Amino acid sequence: MEPGDNVIDLARERRRRGPRFDGGLMDILEVSRDLVCLCRAGAITAINGAGARMLGADTTEELVGRRMDEFLVPEYGSMLKLFLSGMASEDKAVPTRIQALDKTAKAVEMQVFRAREIAPDATVVVCRELAVEVAAAERLHETDLCFRLLVDNGMNLACQIHDGVVRYVNRAGVALWRASGPDQVVGRPFAELVQLPDGLSLDADTLRALAEDGRPVPFMLLGVDKVPIRVQARFTLVPLSQGLEVMVEAVAVS
DSSP states (O other): OOTTTTOOOHHHHHHHHOTTOOOOHHHHHHHOSSEEEEEETTEEEEEOHHHHHHTTOSSGGGTTTSBGGGGBOTTOHHHHHHHHHTOOOTTSOEEEEEEOTTSOEEEEEEEEEEOTTTOTTEEEEEEEEOOHHHHHHHHHHHHHHHHHHHHHTOSSEEEEEETTEEEEEOHHHHHHTTOSSGGGTTTSBGGGGBOOOTTOOOOHHHHHHHHHHOSOEEEEEEOTTSOEEEEEEEEEEEOOSSSOEEEEEEEEOO
C-alpha cells in the first residue's frame, strides 16, 4: 500500500457530494474504497461502508462492538496480538487474510495506526483487498509452505538429488544418516552416502533407471559414521528442462 494510494481529495468530494459533505470523520471514511475503521481496545467503534462490505455485513451498525480480531483467520496469530496489544504497523502494510461473516477469506494488506489523540487504546485499521492474481500467489505460497512443512516433518527420509548431488534432506533423513545437521549431507554427492555392491556405480543412468521404474527397492545407505543402513527406497524423477533431478524417499528396515 503506497502512501499516496488512499489520499482523499476533500475539495473534489465536496463538489461531487454537495453541501452535506462536511469533511468530517465518517464522511472521510465513506470516501475510501478500502476498509477503514476505528477501534477501541480492539473493538470496532466506527467503520466505513467499504469495510462493512469487505466483512460481509449489510450495515456498519452490525459491526460496531465486534472485535476486529474476529475477522482475522486463525493462522495469523501475530496479527491477533497486534490488535490485542494495540501495537502499530505504521511503517508498512502487512499481508494477511480476513474472514468475512459468511466465512469467505480475502487476502488483504493491513495497516494499523495508533490514535492516541482519540484515546490511549484507540487504533485506526486500514485494509486493502489484494488483486486476484496477488491473492492467488499468496495461496500458492501458503500451499508450498504447507507441503514444505509436511516434508520437513515427515517420518521417512526425503531428499532431493540434482545431477548426483544432494540439494535437500529432511529431518528424518538427517537422523537416518546419523548426521548432526543437514550441512553434513547437503552438497555431497549422493554416491558417497550409499553403499553399493562391488562393481556397481550410482551414475546418472542408474538414478534415472531407478526413478523411471518407480517401485520401492532394497537399498543400502552409508551413514556419516560409515556404518551401513538398510532401507527400502523409492526414487521419483522430477521433470526439468536441464539436468537430472530425483526425489528419494526411504525408510529403515531391519
